[in-house]
Amino acid sequence: MHWILQRNLINPADLSRFEHALEARGTAYSLVSLVPFFHELVSEPGDLPEEGIFVYGSTGLGNVAKARGWKPGYFDANLDYELLLNMYGSRALNSSAICASLAELPRTWDRFFIRPTLDSKSFAGTVMTWQELEEFRDGVARVSNAPDVTLLPGDRVVMAPLTEIEVEFRLFAIDGVIVTGSRYKVGEHLSVSSEVPSAVREFAQACVDDWMPNKAFTIDVAITGGQMKIIELNSANSAGVYACDVGALVDAVNSRL
Template sequence: MHWIIQKGIYKSGNYNLLVGALSTMDIPYTVVSISSDGMDSEPEVHAEEKVYVCGALRLSKIAEIRGWYPGSFLNESFRFDLWDEQLGEELLNHGAQTQKLGEVKLSENSSSFVRPSEDNKAFDGLVANQEILDEFLTEQSGSNLHDLDVIVAPLKKIYREYRLFIVKNQVVTGSLYKAGSKPQLSDLIDEDVIGYGNRIIEKWTPAESCVIDIALTDRGLKVIEFNNINSSGFYASNVQRYVEAIEIAYA
């Protein structure tokens, strides 16, 4: 199977881990840039074999148009309202309302959590009060996002945050990535977190291969969000195990 990696989709550390694993396993790959209209790549790839892409929305659309398989697992189920409908109380921000970012009104004295309602990488989740939000909306990174659908939720008490990689409905690797408010990376994941991930898989996921972020909270384990496996960062996950799982499942 041929892997296509969108240039700039990963931070350098993640990129090096991925191409290192592909090279070690003698798996062919091509790094591409996407055109401004999102319909072409440079260099052009004309693969007759199966193709798996590592990229965001524009590369997933190219994969769909060209009929690449397995291509990308990004689909219309990667949105908060559907997660809330399917998971209910298992979702950390269950019941949060969706609104336009430019219409959000926050407290001046306390912070809330704001994130895009879809997995579109428009911006990372933001902890903000009204002053911080106003500054974000006037910066270059946020100035064109006023009409973006976001969710707004009160802050939750979170002790630890984990990322699980799911390939064909199986947990294949994962990572602890935050303890309290501080980044902390470890590939050692508690069995109860993996067990919880398996229960969520049995209940519902937006794709058979995806990424689940899970929080240990004062109300137990909760799903923070789902992410597209084709563009998610690895933290301390075993990247070679992830690559091997994709190859076994789809090549």
């Protein structure tokens, strides 16, 4: 496997961890940068194999990988929150969420969580009040005819009631196997640790065993009210690693994809 790392996205500490893990395994890699806001490389990564290329960086780098036919490249198939809700049901944190177009969201809660249904990064998931949402979608409507807009009034979003979360974990699933994980939040505060309870790993693996969107994704798990729930799924090519075992991730990608 040849890895391509986007140096102008990954924080320096994580980039160093990836480089050390790749070098320790004798895995070839290239560092690239993307022109901000454009899906274009600043410079070419050099000679690449015809297949066996895995990228780690932004969705923009993912678009480059798709355009150039890099395989396995970038995995983002089926990262749709509506599909997650359908497949995981009550195991999803936001199982009572409402999915609709941004323009047609009904007023259900005065304060709520909102995010795109797709892993499009068109806007970051956030907490809003109803007044803030109305101002937000009015702004989206005003610029909807402008070139290169990333969010339109007809794009689907998910709105969910607020839930108090005690702890949050991120786990990487490669070819149907949970290969590494990290705690990243306690309450409202960033709290990174490599310690992931076995029960959390087992819950995540059971969910993956039942259904997985593609061969390389992350599954974020919350503990709320003493229960484990799935927060969301994201691309393994773009998700932050926190205190995950980067070496284990590299090994899994190299041997399983």
